[in-house]
Amino acid sequence: QIQLVQSGPELKKPGESVKISCKASGYTFTDYAMHWVKQAPGKGLKWMGWINTYTGKPTYADDFKGRFVFSLEASASTANLQISNLKNEDTATYFCARGYGPDYWGQGVMVTVSS
């Protein structure tokens, strides 16, 4: 069955970096784009952008240009999200989601940024 399994929760200090992963199984990884979505505590969902899993080309929403990097380990069917120079407002759950109008989502990774 199709699954997106994300890495575990992270606790970081401001200024640090974090890399979270999304491992896909049950389908051909390069057949579907991977999208990233942010859900801050008590807030709605915000689309961060997507990565073409065939070419590796990332596209970022305006609010996520600069400190956010989408990458792939295609041989491991894994998409990654790296956030550098973490800020308190990066505290959120981050989801990966498959494809156009995503059908399958990961379970989310809670990233807490606190001094």
Add this chain to the structure above:
Amino acid sequence: DIQMTQSPSFLSASVGDRVTINCKASQNINKYLNWYQQKLGEAPKRLIYNTNNLQTGIPSRFSGSGSGTDYTLTISSLQPEDFATYFCLQHNSFPWTFGGGTKLELK
């Protein structure tokens, strides 16, 4: 960016009730509107895609309708497992945008 206004934010209902949740887009989204269910600590689950297409495995009590800027999710007869948060997503154009969510609670 397309703004998605979802209503109501909270909905209190009983098992067996028929409920509707609405999403209004700030411009025509050409029926590229999905509905998702989210339970605490779980991955969102796609219920409906492209306005009115039922995701495989989703019960037929869920249905979607709409066009242009106005879209509706209907649950025809609430079941205990339906109490959750629901949100819409427009994927007509980037950046994709979400409705603010509807928390469906047991009355």
